[in-house]
Amino acid sequence: NFYEKGIIKSIVDIYDLHKRKEELEEMEGLGKKSVKIILDGIEKSKEKDFKILLPSLGFSEVGHKVTELLIENGFESIDLIYKLIESPTSYETLKEIHGLGERTSASIIEQLKDKENKKLISELKKRGLNFTSKGIEKSNKPIFKGQSWCVTGSFENFNPRDKAMELVIFYGGKKVSSISSKTTHLLTGEGGGSKLEKAKSLGVQIVNEEEFIKLLESVGYNI
Structure with a gap:
């Protein structure tokens, strides 16, 4: 042994x-x-994709799902993630990502700022491991480019509702977990609740399920 x-x-x-x-x-x-x-x-x-490598290092809260969420939101390499982590607005940026939340965001920052973990990543990079992802497959018709979408309520055609957010990402947009001044669109279903009220107060564009489907159909996607 x-x-x-x-x-x-x-x-x-x-x-x-x-x-x-x-x-x-x-x-x-x-x-x-x-x-x-x-x-x-x-x-x-050494050839394994970053989305497999990072979770395999055993950092608390940085598993497969979290790594995929980071990649989906444009943080496709360890260098881009560290650029984010070192930013004074890193916590706010992370917790806005749909699926992360406050505890996970704080843990990501803590784990990746840890000296021993930084040293481990540095040593593995020197040895040729792949700390850059191939990225997420995206459409060549990015109708949601530059847009940040949040979702609330339940849907007839998107169950679970994350399926709708996957389409937002596929067509060039970003998904966020909470409404803020940076949110451009709220996809709303039955029982919208507090997110709907906050979106209205901030002037966020409200899109219902039927309207969302029409947007998708405009680029050839059929439900």
């Missing part, structure tokens, strides 16, 4: 195993063929 023998003490050590190739080949139960398979697998793992 590599851990018991002290060969691997951290994730970084895994990516330095090639430096101990001959030592590994001499270990009981291994040999050249087995070591080659191990080292080839490690090398191949």
